[in-house]
Amino acid sequence: MEQTAVITGLGACLPPLVVGNEDLARSGLDTSDEWIVARTGIERRRRVTPGTATSDLGVAAARAALASAAVSEVDLVLLATTTPDRLCPASAPRVATRLGLAGVPAFDLAAVCSGFVYGLVVARALIRAEAYARVLLIGADTYSSIVDPLDRNTAVIFGDGAGAVVLERGPMDAAGAILDADLGSDGGGHDLITLVEGGSRYPARLGGTARQHRYLHMKGTDVFRYAVRQMTASTQAVLARAGWRADSVEAFVGHQANQRILNAVADRVGIAPQSRIGNLREVGNTAAASIPLAMAEAPGVRPGGRTVLTAFGGGVTWGSVGLTWPAAMPVHSEPAPPPDPQDERLP
Numbered sequence: 001m002e003q004t005a006v007i008t009g010l011g012a013c014l015p016p017l018v019v020g021n022e023d024l025a026r027s028g029l030d031t032s033d034e035w036i037v038a039r040t041g042i043e044r045r046r047r048v049t050p051g052t053a054t055s056d057l058g059v060a061a062a063r064a065a066l067a068s069a070a071v072s073e074v075d076l077v078l079l080a081t082t083t084p085d086r087l088c089p090a091s092a093p094r095v096a097t098r099l100g101l102a103g104v105p106a107f108d109l110a111a112v113c114s115g116f117v118y119g120l121v122v123a124r125a126l127i128r129a130e131a132y133a134r135v136l137l138i139g140a141d142t143y144s145s146i147v148d149p150l151d152r153n154t155a156v157i158f159g160d161g162a163g164a165v166v167l168e169r170g171p172m173d174a175a176g177a178i179l180d181a182d183l184g185s186d187g188g189g190h191d192l193i194t195l196v197e198g199g200s201r202y203p204a205r206l207g208g209t210a211r212q213h214r215y216l217h218m219k220g221t222d223v224f225r226y227a228v229r230q231m232t233a234s235t236q237a238v239l240a241r242a243g244w245r246a247d248s249v250e251a252f253v254g255h256q257a258n259q260r261i262l263n264a265v266a267d268r269v270g271i272a273p274q275s276r277i278g279n280l281r282e283v284g285n286t287a288a289a290s291i292p293l294a295m296a297e298a299p300g301v302r303p304g305g306r307t308v309l310t311a312f313g314g315g316v317t318w319g320s321v322g323l324t325w326p327a328a329m330p331v332h333s334e335p336a337p338p339p340d341p342q343d344e345r346l347p
Helices: 021-026 033-040 054-069 092-098 112-128 220-242 259-269 287-296
Strands: 003-013 017-020 044-047 076-080 106-109 134-142 160-171 178-185 251-254 306-313 317-324 331-333
Touching: 003 054, 003 112, 003 178, 003 287, 017 021, 021 033, 033 259, 044 160, 054 092, 054 134, 054 160, 054 287, 054 331, 076 092, 076 112, 092 106, 106 112, 112 134, 112 160, 112 178, 112 287, 112 306, 112 317, 134 287, 160 287, 178 220, 220 259, 220 306, 220 317, 251 259, 251 287, 287 306
Parallel strands: 003 331, 076 106, 076 134, 251 306
Antiparallel strands: 003 160, 017 044, 134 160, 178 317, 306 317
16 A cells, blocks of 8 residues: 555643733733734733743654654654744754754754644655655744734734654555645745844844844735635645545644634635634644644544645745544643753853
8 A cells, every 4th residue: 555654643832831912911012802812813822931942842842742652763853943943053953862863864944834734745755755764743933032022913923832743654544644735835925924134135233123124024914815815725725636525624724823814714615613623712823833733732533534734834835734633642741941051052
């Protein structure tokens, strides 16, 4: 039988600090609980405390996924993130070493909020090509480190977290099998979601640049329209390739960006309300971590049930994956303690 990548482990990590809508309003942000809920569907989000970085969340989620799969070794580590610990080097090798996997190939994957879906497709391709037999894929982000706390267009949306899966070679009829995928991008929308300062185009300068260039900026209305259009088309493409009717989908997990976006996509595709999986209200938009976190908290989906994941991110990027719901039992973990401060000191 044809082989593919099969999800055999699922892990999640959320930082303990809960920030509610009223907390944001009291902090001086020009907003209210009613305004945030009406526009996003978010009531609270998780944030890291000082000293906790993306790799700390990623290590914890990865350990949980390995425990879920009952394995301790993998052949490759992928880390989907927009918020690595440092611009250079990549964070994946450090995560791998902290997991006891020094020597295993590891690299970061940058596709913003589509990163986890892109990572699934990359892992499937490498497993099907027999380059690797077991892959650890982590989606982790700490957007609180790049969001302007005074910008209500972004500060109310984003939270921090990490989710991870273990993928192994297995048959197409296994629960958790990755079956079909659709990916796309359009650099014409590169300025819809952007952090201007810090790259080679606009390097960080002593004294800094304008405030809006130092933090994530998002053109909300344009993102909404683009995301609904592309996530809908991508989901429909995956359904067509799989030969599935929309009403046969048992679990639909969209990137947890905005409840109005999620509802619009599901309605246009024809996904039944009871099949829509999400945790946006409780954790906000956790970027590359949002889909695995939502899967880890999904109630009672039947192993083997038809499942579609879909996402949209800066770049712009988008993608969808058709799979069967994994049999793996999710494991939740607390953030890993940061490394020895001497090890992480600034040079």
